[in-house]
Amino acid sequence: MENEQARTIEVLQLAVRMEVEGKEFYQQASQKSSNKLAKELFQHLANEEDVHRKKFEEIYEALKRGQNWPDVEPPSEKGKRLKSLFAEATKALGSKIKVAESELEAIKIAMDMEIKSYNLYHSRSEESTLPVEKRFYETLAGEERGHHLALLDSYEYLRDPAGWFTKREHWSLDGA
Numbered sequence: 001m002e003n004e005q006a007r008t009i010e011v012l013q014l015a016v017r018m019e020v021e022g023k024e025f026y027q028q029a030s031q032k033s034s035n036k037l038a039k040e041l042f043q044h045l046a047n048e049e050d051v052h053r054k055k056f057e058e059i060y061e062a063l064k065r066g067q068n069w070p071d072v073e074p075p076s077e078k079g080k081r082l083k084s085l086f087a088e089a090t091k092a093l094g095s096k097i098k099v100a101e102s103e104l105e106a107i108k109i110a111m112d113m114e115i116k117s118y119n120l121y122h123s124r125s126e127e128s129t130l131p132v133e134k135r136f137y138e139t140l141a142g143e144e145r146g147h148h149l150a151l152l153d154s155y156e157y158l159r160d161p162a163g164w165f166t167k168r169e170h171w172s173l174d175g176a
Contacts, residue, residue, distance in 0.1 A: 019053035029106040118144035
């Protein structure tokens with residue numbers, strides 16, 4: 001039981017650090033970005049990381065006081081806001097946009113960060129024997145996966161907008 005408690009605390013501390021570092025990265029990337037879509041995407045993700053950090057800190061403080069894992073409501077955006085942000089931006093920007101290579105590199109780094117977060121939360125959801133903790137980590141893993149997919153979609157769009165539109169609209173040359 002003591003080992004389980006120590007592992008829980010260790011994962012919470014790691015998660016807080018990851019979320020803080022993620023927020024800092026996204027804020028810097030947003031400030032440096034000259035592309036409207038990338039700027040808004042990074043700022044939105046910075047805000048999400050902050051929400052996650054606060055949830056982890058709330059749980060950590062409760063456990064530190066000797067309480068059981070609190071019934072903290074996990075974040076539940078499920079990528080809805082990211083999807084609408086992306087849809088609005090692609091409509092406004094169209095297929096003739098310019099993006100710096102540094103923005104594409106920042107998105108690749110962000111995708112790696114989201115995968116690491118997903119892996120941590122997913123593995124913790126499988127390790128946990130406490131249903132409320134398991135549900136919390138499953139939800140967070142789903143959010144991190146949604147972040148990764150939004151970043152991947154953004155990367156593909158910014159790298160090749162015309163190709164992205166072709167793929168999304170399923171245009172093809174049928175020879176007719």
